Structures are given as structure tokens and as C-alpha cells.
Amino acid sequence: MVKLLTDEQQEAVDWQESLLLTACPGSGKTRTLIAKLVAEIECVRGTPRSICCITYTNTAVQEIEQRASEQLQAGDERYIYVSTIHSFCLHSILRPFAWLRPDLGGARRILTRDSPDFEAICQYAAAQVNLLQLNQADYEAFESLSVDTNGRIIGVALKNDAVCRAAPYFWARCAQLGYIDFGNIVYGAYLLLREHPGIALSLCARHPWFLIDEFQDTTELQVEMLKLLHATRRSKIFAVGDLYQSIYGFTGARPELVAPFGVHIGARSDLSLSLNFRSSRRIVNHAERLFPRLPPMTAAGSTRDYPVDPILIRGGTVFEAITEHFLPALEAQHIALGDATILAKDWFSLITLARELRDFGTPIVGPGARPYKRSRLFxxxxxxxxxxxxxxxxxxxxxxxxxxxxxxxxxxxxxxxxxxxxxxxxxxxxxxxxxxxxxxxxxxxxxxxxxxxxxxxxxxxxxxxxxxxxxxxxxxxxxxxxxxxxxxxxxxxxxxxxxxxLFASPTRALRLSTIHYAKGREYSAVAVIGLRTGYFPFKYSDDVIAEKRQFYVAITRAEKLLMYVAERDRWGNAPSPFLGPTGLNVLR
Known part of the structure; x- marks a missing residue:
């Protein structure tokens, strides 16, 4: 059993029925998940069964596997199965059972943005609907194509009419060339589970527990798959997440599905991890201004008394803010470059900055840092x-x-x-x-x-x-x-x-990252750029609360030093309203 759990964490681990656990930023969510994983191995050791843990990214998979291995007995690795949702659908459902649906085809390669045929497939599909000039947003829409339980397109692609019309040609071309995209991996797995109940029975006979990480970012399709698994009455669900950190709406994630799902499976939902072991009290107080929690999030880690208030830099360029304020602040606080990050809403905002910092002589990793395409074979x-x-x-x-x-x-x-x-x-x-x-x-x-x-x-x-x-x-x-x-x-x-x-061991370089990529990570120092009206939140956004959650995720990555950058733009826009009276109230 894992030691040094808080009372909140221990109560969650000890609960023996399905549970929806709310976890504030920095609350030891992963530690709690691993503690549950290790605890439940006691009931499957010496059997063909294993505990299934589904998380959001490959990085999270590696972290859970590594940290769990430090607490397992020799040979216990056979009793855990840690995977992303796409890998679970592919390896546990699609590939073993695709023969039940001829339209799913045989073994296919996974189509990613780095696949050599990706752009050609997009261009072929677009040409079928007379879209001859594709821009970055079009490629991103093709990359993010996903559907709901009825096969209807959802997420960011839904806002791109041409890509929606081209989607059937995109999928057909993928199949023709022996590819399958991420959206169809999950949809195909759902169809198999829905149409062949024996698959769910088989999976639940193998896995008595499904541990779900980052549950707030689950899509309708994934929720329905979990319902089908739970309906066998052979498995229980331990789901951990935080509605205030739901920032993947562009992939079809719907945080409003969490509570009804908990009711559907009869899960306990009144437990919460409220102690933040990551950030200083001053940073936690800023986060609480954005989204007051109940119970309140409380700073409880070694940095809780760190004596530096979050800093607001207004005007000038981003490059000036970083070189004249952020980098000197790192030096003054004795924070290494590798422990710091610059966060933005999108990659495009970081590319010019990356080139400027590289020319300035600052070691960096992130978009624009590599002087060559990451997809090159070697x-x-x-x-x-x-x-x-x-x-x-x-x-x-x-x-x-x-x-x-x-x-x-x-x-x-x-x-x-x-x-x-x-x-x-x-x-x-x-x-x-x-x-x-x-x-x-x-x-x-x-x-x-x-x-x-x-x-x-x-x-x-x-x-x-x-x-x-x-x-x-x-x-x-x-x-x-x-x-x-x-x-x-x-x-x-x-x-x-x-x-x-540097790109393999970025501990000596300043990291530039999108907020989405930084989710689940933590840094001694964080600078959030692009805090301007019309950009954050985006002037055409139809979900300002979703953008506010994105900002919340950004500031809760910081442990000691937090800097807000409201740089000047060519339109003279004011700083973001998130910095004003309805948000942090730091504007003077």
C-alpha cells in the first residue's frame, strides 16, 4: 500500500465501489490513481485479471507505469494495463474484434499529423469538394475529426464546413491507403461494443476495475463505451478529474456529461481532493478568484509560503516582456531555465517568439525551436x-x-x-x-x-x-x-x-508550450502570454467559460513564479478581461 496519502486520498483509495473523484490542481491526483492501482492488484495477483488504467496522453501513461513500478512486487507488471483511450480501443477492441465488422478492415496504420501521407490525404479529400487551397486551420480540422454516437461530426471540425463535407472522402482515402485516424479508432470500438455485448463481457472479465484519468475531458462516445462496460456488472469505475480543468472541448469533450454518468453507474461523487501541493498560497489565491471551489483549494506543499506575488507586465512586445522581465526574474529567484515555461493559447503565437529567443541566445525547446521538421525520419x-x-x-x-x-x-x-x-x-x-x-x-x-x-x-x-x-x-x-x-x-x-x-533532455532550456500541451505538467515559473482583449478570450468564441478554464489551467501550472503578459498589439486592444474585475482583478 502506498504510504503518505492524505486523509482525502486514502478515503478515495479505500472506497470499494464506483467513484467520481474531484481533484483540484496539484492535489496528488496521479499519486491517488496509482495508489488505487497498486491496492487493487492485491485482489488479482495470481489470476489472469489485471487493473485497467486509461489516461489522456502517452506521457501520462509513461509516468504512471514508471511510478507504479516503484511500488509493485516483482512480476506485478502483468497485473496492470495502462493505456490512452485510443490505444485501449485499438489494441483491446478494434484489432482483436474488427473481423466482426468488415467495414473496419484489417490491421491498419494509425494516421497522425506526422504521417508522410497525411497532407496528401487531406488535399485529396478537399479537392473532392472543390477546396483547393488548404490552410493550417483546415489541416487541424482534418486532424481532429471525430464523431458522436450517431456518427455525426463533433468538435473543432464541425466549424469548418468544407472539412465536414470532405470528411467522407478523407475517411475513404484513409481506408484505401491502409490508415485509420484517431476518431475512427474510438468510433469503431464503440460500434463493436454496442453491437456485440460479448466483447464488453470479455473485457470486464479481464479487468475488474477501470481507472479513468482526466475524466472531465471524456467525450460522449467514451462515456457511452464506459456505460456499456459497466452494464456487465463485472467491473467498477474509479474516475478522477476536475470540471474546472476541462479544456478539450475542441475534441468533443463535454464536462456536463460527468454528473449524469455518475448517477447512471451509481458512483459516489462527494469526495474531493482540495489540498494543492504544487503552488504557492499567492498563486492559489489567484486561481480561487477565477473559480472559487467548495471546499476551497488550499496551498499545502513546500512552496506554499513562497513570497512572490504574481506579476503583470503590460505593453511592449512579448519578446521584451520575456527578456526584460521574465528571464531576469528567473535569475533573481534562482530558477533554472529548464524549470520555467512560456504558455500561449496556440503554437502560432510562440513561433516568432521562439526564433527571437533563439537569436537572442536563450536555449529553448518548443514550437519554432527545432530548426528542422520533427517528422523527419532520423x-x-x-x-x-x-x-x-x-x-x-x-x-x-x-x-x-x-x-x-x-x-x-x-x-x-x-x-x-x-x-x-x-x-x-x-x-x-x-x-x-x-x-x-x-x-x-x-x-x-x-x-x-x-x-x-x-x-x-x-x-x-x-x-x-x-x-x-x-x-x-x-x-x-x-x-x-x-x-x-x-x-x-x-x-x-x-x-x-x-x-x-536539448530536445531529448530539455532540462537546460526554456520551454515554450501551448496551454493544452502543458496540462498535467508543473513548472517553478510560468509566463502566460497573449492576455489581450479579443484574443483571450477570443472575440468570436461562443464559450467564454471554456476559455476561462483554459486560463485557469495555465496559471495553476506554476509553483513559485507566475507572470501575466498583456503585450501591445497593432489594434491597441486592452488587457484581457480575465485580468479585470470579473476575473483576477489585478488591473490598476
């Missing part, structure tokens, strides 16, 4: 290898394994699970030794990329993970990376191994 493996050279950590092997697996999968179109076994470790050792040898030659990052990409192809060819043609793709991708850098006007001859390693 890019992520190269970054992880450089990170292992510059700053090896306890997670180095795990990160390298994942990078190598995805790189080989992208090169061959095949999932080579053997890379996670002994043979894969041997390949990793060879790659690391060669990477270090080439780095020690001291010829710079460009020469290293050329040589290491060829060496990687040779090593994987000898290990029979790629064929001869595929082995040459790594060197070719480096030439694409160099072309990207030249277009970005990067001084490639002064690019170092350390620069590449």
Missing part, C-alpha cells in the same frame, strides 16, 4: 542519441527504445516489438557506442548527423530490422533536415551535439 532518434551523450538520465534507455521503435516503424511500416527485448537492447548499445565515438571526433553536429545516419542504417540492416533500401532512408532524411535548417537561416556549421540533445 530526427527524434538523433535527438535521443545526442541527449544520451550530453545528459544521460534514468529514462535514457526507455526513451531511446521508444524512439528507435517509432523510427523503424516509420521506415518499414512494421511494428517491430522485438526492439523492446534483448535483441533490441543489443542494437541500442551499438548505436550509443557509435554515437559517442562519432561525437568524440569533435567535427560538429552536421558531420555527426551525416555519419550517424549512415551508421544507423548499417547497424539496423545487420540486425535485419530494415532492408538495404530502407537503410539508406536515414541518411536521406538528414539531407532533408539540413535543407530545413538552411531555409530557417540556421548557422549549421556551428550547430552542436548539445543543441540537438
Amino acid at each position: 530526427a527524434q532518434l538523433a535527438e535521443q542519441l545526442c541527449g544520451a551523450i550530453v545528459e544521460p538520465t534514468g529514462d535514457t534507455t526507455r526513451q531511446l527504445e521508444r524512439a528507435l521503435f517509432h523510427t523503424v516503424q516509420d521506415a518499414t511500416g512494421q511494428a517491430r516489438l522485438g526492439l523492446f527485448g534483448f535483441a533490441g537492447r543489443q542494437v541500442l548499445v551499438r548505436l550509443q557506442r557509435e554515437a559517442l565515438r562519432l561525437a568524440n571526433l569533435g567535427h560538429g553536429a552536421i558531420a555527426w548527423l551525416d555519419a550517424m545516419s549512415q551508421a544507423t542504417g548499417d547497424i539496423l540492416l545487420r540486425a535485419e530490422y530494415v532492408d538495404r533500401i530502407q537503410s539508406g532512408l536515414f541518411y536521406a532524411s538528414v539531407q532533408e533536415m539540413k535543407a530545413d535548417m538552411i531555409r530557417q537561416k540556421v548557422d549549421i556549421f556551428n550547430l552542436t551535439i548539445e543543441h540537438l540533445g
